[in-house]
Amino acid sequence: MPEGYLPVRRRPFPRTGRGQTCAASSPPFNKKSEAPKVPESKASGQPRPPKHLQKSTAKWFRSVVDEWDLEDHHVRILTLAAEAWDQIQLCREVIAEGGHTFQDRFQQPKERPEVAIMHNARLAFARLIRELDLDFAGESPGRPPALRSNRR
Template identity: 60%
Template sequence: MSGEPVKPPDHLRPATRRWFAAVLRDFALEDHHVRLLTRAAEAWDRGDEAREAIAAYGLTFNDRFGTPRARPEVAIERDSRTGFARLLRELDLDIAGPETVRPPALRSNRR
């Protein structure tokens, strides 16, 4: 990294900041990895915000014709979950366990 200590961004939720700090403590990350980690943390928080809105307002609403429609937060939660998973995969933070316990690796299209 660039030499200066990296702190979790202030805009992250407290639990997400703790996770961010734990990842920084447990893994040696380059600057570009810290950027990916930041985006992953933001995606996690965005998904939590969407989930809270769904809990407050429900999964659906009725449009002007009375037809039930999914709330926009449903797509936001889904997209945030997908983005988080993809960013974690890019960071490759998993630690290999015993071969008999770990499922086979997914084939990458990037080879």
């Protein structure tokens, strides 16, 4: 053994019995947790837009809720779509201010992270809107038939 070298003693993992977990605070696997309720306005009983949405997005959220008959899972999908839209707008502002690229420490142009974030948010928004099936126009060729389940 070289001089000055001290071996490192590693602790063995704690042994747990069947059905036990290492973390004392983790819940048991068979326990079901309830999903949080969708906030509703007191007057109309319609779902309210989340408070963290921008004003224009919250207005769009209210218009969709007023126009369409949405169940709880549709409202959750709509909330995710609204959040994705806000993320797109925020990235658009940052990109408009700083451009699509920046120079790294070697003075090489690199794409801003906001470009990828905006791209992913656009895809998520398009997929969520398609999942909500809010288009009322007829079927377009090359696409599967639209679901007519959530229309008034």
